[in-house]
Amino acid sequence: MNEFPRFDLIGQVALVTGAARGLGRAISLALAHAGADVALGLRDLNSHGGLPHEIEALGRRTLPLQMDMTRVDQIFQAVENTVAHFGRLDILVNNAGIAPGNSAEDFREDDFDQTVAVNLKGTFFASQAAGRVMIGRSYGRIINMSSQAGFAALPGESVYCMTKAGIAHLTRCLAVEWGKHNITVNAVAPTFIHTPGTEEALADPEFRADVVERIAALHRIGEPMEVAGAVVFLASPAAALITGHTMLIDGGWTAR
DSSP: OOSOOOOOOTTOEEEESSOSSHHHHHHHHHHHHTTOEEEEEESSTTOOTTHHHHHHHTTOOEEEEEOOTTOHHHHHHHHHHHHHHHSOOOEEEEOOOOOOOOOGGGOOHHHHHHHHIIIIIIHHHHHHHHHHHHHHHTOEEEEEEOOGGGTSOOTTOHHHHHHHHHHHHHHHHHHHHHGGGTEEEEEEEEOSBSSTTTHHHHTSHHHHHHHHHHSTTTOSOBOHHHHHHHHHHHHSGGGTTOOSOEEEESTTGGGO
16 A cells, blocks of 8 residues: 555445535535535435536536435435446445434424434435445445534434434444445534524524534534535545544534
8 A cells, every 4th residue: 555545536426315405415516526426315306406417517427316314215226226327336425314403301202203214214224225235346435424413412402412423333333344345434523514404593693602612623613515525535545444433523612
């Protein structure tokens, strides 16, 4: 291994879940910019917001897919369609997630079930579907979306925090189990990022000020491409020896 590190993804195929907006959109574009063709997992096939055209403008191929993460049949079909269309699957980014907030004493059962279904169950079965393909090829990169909420308690977010902590540990388990197949499994754990999902909360001046203060080192809200950069790195040949790791992208929130 005397070659210089490579950070490009030329010739590879990625599947991104929850690709329509926010982090999923930025990650899809960043992967395409790095050279990958990108399959887009969408809860609603018509919700892509022009993303396929943006990826094609970067000179990459793309494939929008119906992929409701609460539907295991759609998860497996999306992986199957990706392989049928592109002939391979090298990278899976488990980005899809939801975060209905409420105090623990008032959290509703249907919100609990939905959060676990998308964040944990969906992540596991997407990994299983992609993992079977990757095992057959003896190569793969899986990047899961955890959160700083898996490492620091957030009031009113107990169920979300639980699922994100679970994703971090699932990442370690899959890394150990699939390493023998030359598959790496890692996660990224962002702080508050400017996305449509955080827009309403961050519009509250008091809440925003508290978040900025808690991001202890940098004192600013993150941008989607700052998370996408870490995903591209973990998917790249330069990260070949990194597995079972959750990378905090939290501006120093958990450092103090």
